[in-house]
Amino acid sequence: xxxxxxxxxxxxxxxxxxxxxxxxxxxxxxxxxxxxxxxxxxxxxxxxxxxxxxxxxxxxxxxxxxxxxxxxxxxxxxxxxxxxxxxxxxxxxxxxxxxxxxxxxxxxxxxxxxxxxxxxxxxxxxxxxxxxxxxxxxxxxxxxxxxxxxxxxxxxxxxxxxxxxxxxxxxxxxxxxxxxxxxxxxxxxxxxxxxxxxxxxxxxxxxxxxxxxxxxxxxxxxxxxxxxxxxxxxxxxxxxxxxxxxxxxxxxxxxxxxxxxxxxxxxxxxxxxxxxxxxxxxxxxxxxxxxxxxxxxxxxxxxxxxxxxxxxxxxxxxxxxxxxxxxxxxxxxxxxxxxxxxxxxxxxxxxxxxxxxxxxxxxxxxxxxxxxxxxxxxxxxxxxxxxxxxxxxxxxxxxxxxxxxxxxxxxxxxxxxxxxxxxxxxxxxxxxxxxxxxxxxxxxxxxxxxxxxxxxx
Amino acid sequence: xxxxxxxxxxxxxxxxxxxxxxxxxxxxxxxxxxxxxxxxxxxxxxxxxxxxxxxxxxxxxxxxxxxxxxxxxxxxxxxxxxxxxxxxxxxxxxxxxxxxxxxxxxxxxxxxxxxxxxxxxxxxxxxxxxxxxxxxxxxxxxxxxxxxxxxxxxxxxxxxxxxxxxxxx
Numbered sequence: 001x002x003x004x005x006x007x008x009x010x011x012x013x014x015x016x017x018x019x020x021x022x023x024x025x026x027x028x029x030x031x032x033x034x035x036x037x038x039x040x041x042x043x044x045x046x047x048x049x050x051x052x053x054x055x056x057x058x059x060x061x062x063x064x065x066x067x068x069x070x071x072x073x074x075x076x077x078x079x080x081x082x083x084x085x086x087x088x089x090x091x092x093x094x095x096x097x098x099x100x101x102x103x104x105x106x107x108x109x110x111x112x113x114x115x116x117x118x119x120x121x122x123x124x125x126x127x128x129x130x131x132x133x134x135x136x137x138x139x140x141x142x143x144x145x146x147x148x149x150x151x152x153x154x155x156x157x158x159x160x161x162x163x164x165x166x167x168x169x170x171x172x173x174x175x176x177x178x179x180x181x182x183x184x185x186x187x188x189x190x191x192x193x194x195x196x197x198x199x200x201x202x203x204x205x206x207x208x209x210x211x212x213x214x215x216x217x218x219x220x221x222x223x224x225x226x227x228x229x230x231x232x233x234x235x236x237x238x239x240x241x242x243x244x245x246x247x248x249x250x251x252x253x254x255x256x257x258x259x260x261x262x263x264x265x266x267x268x269x270x271x272x273x274x275x276x277x278x279x280x281x282x283x284x285x286x287x288x289x290x291x292x293x294x295x296x297x298x299x300x301x302x303x304x305x306x307x308x309x310x311x312x313x314x315x316x317x318x319x320x321x322x323x324x325x326x327x328x329x330x331x332x333x334x335x336x337x338x339x340x341x342x343x344x345x346x347x348x349x350x351x352x353x354x355x356x357x358x359x360x361x362x363x364x365x366x367x368x369x370x371x372x373x374x375x376x377x378x379x380x381x382x383x384x385x386x387x388x389x390x391x392x393x394x395x396x397x398x399x400x401x402x403x404x405x406x407x408x409x410x411x412x413x414x415x416x417x418x419x420x421x422x423x424x425x426x427x428x429x430x431x432x433x434x435x436x437x438x439x440x441x442x443x444x445x446x447x448x449x450x451x452x453x454x455x456x457x
Numbered sequence: 458x459x460x461x462x463x464x465x466x467x468x469x470x471x472x473x474x475x476x477x478x479x480x481x482x483x484x485x486x487x488x489x490x491x492x493x494x495x496x497x498x499x500x501x502x503x504x505x506x507x508x509x510x511x512x513x514x515x516x517x518x519x520x521x522x523x524x525x526x527x528x529x530x531x532x533x534x535x536x537x538x539x540x541x542x543x544x545x546x547x548x549x550x551x552x553x554x555x556x557x558x559x560x561x562x563x564x565x566x567x568x569x570x571x572x573x574x575x576x577x578x579x580x581x582x583x584x585x586x587x588x589x590x591x592x593x594x595x596x597x598x599x600x601x602x603x604x605x606x607x608x609x610x611x612x613x614x615x616x617x618x619x620x621x622x623x624x625x626x
Contacts, residue, residue, distance in 0.1 A: 365497075
């Protein structure tokens, strides 16, 4: 089977898997958002099935890569009578609502996507963390046909692994899948994740704002300097953000529209966050705790506690698969996490916070103007509307900042200028969405819509 | 915004032209100054490759692309690995020693990076003080020169080399 055919088949099966999950949970997502959402969910499902095969000591081969894709694709669709309703809706004739400005923006975005696909296909794996971590494990797993490979058993190397080979396995397993297909550097999944992630944010911004405002904000997100390179460079952080942000958006939708389906789909994304970065469990945990009053206000305290309890249980289960079960029952070596735990110290937290804001967030070379725009719009909106809004995205932005400071304080390996810098990938899209949700931009949006429609008010 | 507006209208065309202007301004204006971070970033991450894509695509060998990306960090392990004997246990020098002779950081001195580049060999990093004495092969770097030294070699005193490693650190 050729590499390209394997890629197409795998993508179709991952899409089927994700669509099946969405059809099972029945969130109110539009068809345009369902496709990228499904690809991301399908990638998650596929890697989990592959990992379960590896736990069962099945040899990791090219056929197993494909068999696990088939299983991941079939599994949620086994409940056919429930899922078929959604498929019928998705198969209706599409209705186009694109504007000329959309076409211009999407044309440019398509060019960026092409450049990202080319770079991911052309260049070898470059970031140091990926070379000595996820890709080293993935490359050796493909050679040795097992995840418990020479990286962890070689008497010379296994003594010098540091943290990177033990990173949460989502990106590593995607590298395994793409290397099994025959891609010399794997990594072609990176632009696929980027396209799906940006597609989801575009749909969300378009839903919230007039198309020109939405497209301008989206361009600022798309071209965020530090994020642009990671649309083709292998790292865990972009993938982590691509799971985190849709999770928060779905939770927001669930509360706004009283949509249980979106709530459970957000749980899938939050589980994928814990599958893609080890610190995800802390950040999502903090976000969910901070959201608890909002969930309770939309439902009841009892229901809110039950919901967050179930979400946490799913996240802990997925987290434990790798970090507890695999580390303790399969691997002959373990990361020295306990050596890196420093304990909380208020002075150190202050240093980390100062460094995070002055050296990372304030640097326009990393994030462009988005933090400046955020500050200006929030202050102007506060003066105009006399309230902080939109509440849920702001709560998660706050939770992320607290989480970063906490992680930077208690883990010596979490270096502000590196680890936490790439953590900001989760923050930037939330900031764009928060800006879009302000009354100020909503008013501007209505004004523009009326002008474009030729209405006077 | 759910209002469905016509695709072709005077206002729609004006807004599309504005979008073209916004895109142009973001990726083109002030690329050489510090005013517009988007333009500089676009140029280095996308524009540069777009300009050179034809010549880059002529590099069909994987090794050429590896060299273009990793330079000496690719070349040095490629040189060392085939010259190792089956009985060799190689001591990788500290990164600072490698840095003296390279423009980039000498990542190849990390055993994980070395393994990623050339596969599994008996290598011990300099910071493994407990096992350092097990090594019987050493890397010597000089400007534009590299070789593997072994104890008893006439060209170099290993103890002096180890002292230099230590000093470099």
